[in-house]
Amino acid sequence: MEKITFQVAPGEAVGIIGPNGAGKTTLLKAILGLVRPRQGKIDLMGHPQPYPPGVQKKIGYLPQQPRFERHFPFLSSDVVATGLLTPSSLLRPLSSRQRARAMEALTAVGMGNQGDTPFSRLSGGEQQRVLLARALVRKPELLLLDEPSSGLDFTGRVNFFKLLQQIQQECRLTVLLVSHDLPAVARFAPTLIAINRIKHLHGSAREVLQDHRLADLYRRRFSSPNREEPALG
Amino acid sequence: MAELLSYLFMQRALLACLLVGTLCSTVSFFVVLRRLSFLGIGISHAALGGIALGVVTGIDPIITGGTFAVATAMGTGIISRGGRLPEDTVTGILYATGMAFGIALISSFHGYYPELFSILFGNILAIDSRELWQLLAVSAAVLLYIYLFFKELLALSFDEEMARALGLPVDALSLGLLIAIGLTVICSARLVGTLLVSALLVIPAATGHRLSRHFRSMLAIALLVGNLGGIGGVILSYYYPVPSGAAIVLIMAAIFAGSLAVKR
Numbered sequence: 369m370e371k372i373t374f375q376v377a378p379g380e381a382v383g384i385i386g387p388n389g390a391g392k393t394t395l396l397k398a399i400l401g402l403v404r405p406r407q408g409k410i411d412l413m414g415h416p417q418p419y420p421p422g423v424q425k426k427i428g429y430l431p432q433q434p435r436f437e438r439h440f441p442f443l444s445s446d447v448v449a450t451g452l453l454t455p456s457s458l459l460r461p462l463s464s465r466q467r468a469r470a471m472e473a474l475t476a477v478g479m480g481n482q483g484d485t486p487f488s489r490l491s492g493g494e495q496q497r498v499l500l501a502r503a504l505v506r507k508p509e510l511l512l513l514d515e516p517s518s519g520l521d522f523t524g525r526v527n528f529f530k531l532l533q534q535i536q537q538e539c540r541l542t543v544l545l546v547s548h549d550l551p552a553v554a555r556f557a558p559t560l561i562a563i564n565r566i567k568h569l570h571g572s573a574r575e576v577l578q579d580h581r582l583a584d585l586y587r588r589r590f591s592s593p594n595r596e597e598p599a600l601g
Numbered sequence: 602m603a604e605l606l607s608y609l610f611m612q613r614a615l616l617a618c619l620l621v622g623t624l625c626s627t628v629s630f631f632v633v634l635r636r637l638s639f640l641g642i643g644i645s646h647a648a649l650g651g652i653a654l655g656v657v658t659g660i661d662p663i664i665t666g667g668t669f670a671v672a673t674a675m676g677t678g679i680i681s682r683g684g685r686l687p688e689d690t691v692t693g694i695l696y697a698t699g700m701a702f703g704i705a706l707i708s709s710f711h712g713y714y715p716e717l718f719s720i721l722f723g724n725i726l727a728i729d730s731r732e733l734w735q736l737l738a739v740s741a742a743v744l745l746y747i748y749l750f751f752k753e754l755l756a757l758s759f760d761e762e763m764a765r766a767l768g769l770p771v772d773a774l775s776l777g778l779l780i781a782i783g784l785t786v787i788c789s790a791r792l793v794g795t796l797l798v799s800a801l802l803v804i805p806a807a808t809g810h811r812l813s814r815h816f817r818s819m820l821a822i823a824l825l826v827g828n829l830g831g832i833g834g835v836i837l838s839y840y841y842p843v844p845s846g847a848a849i850v851l852i853m854a855a856i857f858a859g860s861l862a863v864k865r
Contacts, residue, residue: 441816450756486814
């Protein structure tokens, strides 16, 4: 990816869209520090990478279609509790206060009565809510979501985004959301960033979706990232 | 039964069974959850190269075999990550290479090596106090590692990418687990032999996984199956002319088969 520059204000919800292979997931992973950029820099809350532990703790992450074993022997509350682990928690057992926080996070996503339910017994939509609770359990200021509605049916998608919007507004969360689901992203995020390796559009959801260059960006999905082309945004 | 317990070799064998049963069942918990069953088979077979080296050079085969087992485990982790190859592909290569080295070595040095057969097929009844201490030391180290990092190992077994995003030292923890598997394989070789040890790394936790929905009960069932199979196998081999290793694996396999009849 090249020439992708943007800023996100605290409390802003931003959708990142683009064709397959555009680099949306890579962008989120670069923000998280899982992928190191060869050039350029990423600042988070005023800190460059590698972020200090205090900043790292303020990031919540919901990965794309986690490839966990279907029958993994975890209860919903166990899944959420894994979100509390940090390098500084090594060698220390989870406290009862942390367990209570896991239950609070489950309650916040409407799954408070499912803490003792095996994770494998939940529906896809319910599992996604539990994974959202895991992303929220550290009370993050920035939430990164990678295709959170993939694998959900229409009702599941609608309910998930409704819940996300409610949590984002209540907690004044900054959200970066990657999704293929353009109508859902546009409804959720007032600001959109469309990328395809070297170019991007950045603006309000209405502006970006009505921009004629968006279709061009999706058409040129296989263009070489090394070719010099004028940036769109 | 009182007669059986009156023999020192039987007391040692039963104690070794409890140690190996506990060790293998605990390690099998992560082998099954992390889908490393083939790695267990690979390590145990690759260790043959080290065992052969020990046998022909006169060095304790448990030490040379253990070195090969740990090197295979670490090599699998390092090569698969560095070379971007699936773990099972790397295991397949190291497994065959270790075995080929062992076969070549044994064939080159003509001789009769009874200790080789004892490690290949296991002979728990012949375990001496030095081997028992070795087993105790390795069991303590492996179980301590798993106890200390249990929640982190569990988290990365569930979702490795998320564990990385949380900042956990995923590569170091995974490598530690692979070394633990390598040590477990070679320590258990005395009990059931390197050819059957992989069963101890799979069946206890697989049975626990079948019968429970929570990791605590899965681990408890795995420990029960591992110890029951171990002690049952030794007792069976005392009364009937069945090698202890084969008896242990057959008892565990029977328990697993019984678990298939239970509806989840």
